[in-house]
Amino acid sequence: MDPKPNIAIDGPAGAGKSTVAKMVAKELGYLYIDTGAMYRAVTLKALREGLDLNEPVSVGEMAAAVSVELIAGDDHNLKVLLDGEDVTEQIRSPHISRNVSLTASIPAVRKHLVKLQKEMAKQGGVVMEGRDIGTVVLPDARIKIYLTASTEERARRRREELFAKGYHVDQEQMEAEILERDRIDTSREADPLTPAPDAEIIDCSSFTAEKVVKMIKDRVLTER
Numbered sequence: 367m368d369p370k371p372n373i374a375i376d377g378p379a380g381a382g383k384s385t386v387a388k389m390v391a392k393e394l395g396y397l398y399i400d401t402g403a404m405y406r407a408v409t410l411k412a413l414r415e416g417l418d419l420n421e422p423v424s425v426g427e428m429a430a431a432v433s434v435e436l437i438a439g440d441d442h443n444l445k446v447l448l449d450g451e452d453v454t455e456q457i458r459s460p461h462i463s464r465n466v467s468l469t470a471s472i473p474a475v476r477k478h479l480v481k482l483q484k485e486m487a488k489q490g491g492v493v494m495e496g497r498d499i500g501t502v503v504l505p506d507a508r509i510k511i512y513l514t515a516s517t518e519e520r521a522r523r524r525r526e527e528l529f530a531k532g533y534h535v536d537q538e539q540m541e542a543e544i545l546e547r548d549r550i551d552t553s554r555e556a557d558p559l560t561p562a563p564d565a566e567i568i569d570c571s572s573f574t575a576e577k578v579v580k581m582i583k584d585r586v587l588t589e590r
C-alpha cells in the first residue's frame with residue numbers, strides 16, 4: 367500500500383494554519399508538525415544569549431548547535447523542547463512573535479531547521495505547517511494548501527487568542543505587527559513565503575476552521 371501522503375500547509379500569520387493542521391492530523395491519524403515553533407525556539411535562545419538578530423553569523427552558529435524537539439502530546443498539541451527544556455508557552459509571547467522573522471531570514475538557521483523537518487516527514491503521514499513547506503521542505507508533498515485570510519481578520523483572530531492568554535494588543539497594533547512579519551517573510555532571500563505553483567489557495571476569511579478541514583480531508587480522499 368502507498369505510504370500516507372504528506373500534507374503541506376503554508377500561509378501568513380494568523381490565517382488558521384495551526385488550528386486547521388492540528389484538526390486534520392487528529393481526524394486522519396497523521397502527525398502534526400508546527401515548523402514555526404522551531405523558529406520561535408531558536409529565537410528564544412538567541413534572545414536569552416543576548417545575540418543580535420541582525421548578526422547572521424553568530425545566530426547561525428548557535429542554531430546549528432541547538433537541540434529543538436517537537437513531542438506529540440495530548441490531543442495533538444505539541445510540546446516544544448529547547449535543549450531539553452519545555453518552552454511551549456514561552457515561545458508564544460508577543461516579544462518572540464516580534465523577533466522571530468528576523469531569525470527566520472538567516473540562511474544558516476533555515477538550513478539547519480529544514481534538514482530536521484525533512485527528516486521528520488520521511489515516513490509520510492505528516493501534516494506540516496509553516497511558510498516554505500510546499501516550496502522547500504516538502505516539494506513532493508501530494509497535497510499543498512496555501513491558507514490565507516484578510517489582514518483585519520487575521521489580526522482579530524490573533525488578538526482574541528492573545529487576550530485569552532492575558533495579553534492585550536489593540537487591533538491597529540496587531541495589524542501593523544502581522545503586516546511587518548508578512549513583509550519580512552515574503553521579501554527575504556532564503557525560502558520566502560509564497561504559494562507553491564501547485565498549491566490550492568484557500569482564503570478562509572469567512573470560513574470556519576471545520577469547513578477548511580473538510581476541504582482538505584476531501585482532497586486527501588480524492589488523492590487515494
Ligand code: CDP
Pocket residue numbers: 378379380381384401402403405406463466467468470471495496497498499547551
Ligand atoms: O503562528 P504564526 O503564524 O504567528 O507564526 P509561526 O507559524 O509560529 O511562525 C513564526 C515565524 O517563523 C514566521 O513569521 C516566519 O518568520 C518563521 N517561519 C518560517 O520562516 N518558516 C517556516 N516554515 C515557519 C515559520
Ligand code: CDP
Pocket residue numbers: 377378379380381382383384385386523524527570573574575576578
Ligand atoms: O497558525 P496560524 O498563525 O496561521 O493561525 P492559528 O493560530 O491556527 O489561528 C489563529 C486563530 O484563528 C485561532 O484562535 C483560531 O481558532 C482562529 N481561527 C478562526 O477563527 N477561523 C479559522 N477558519 C481558522 C482559525
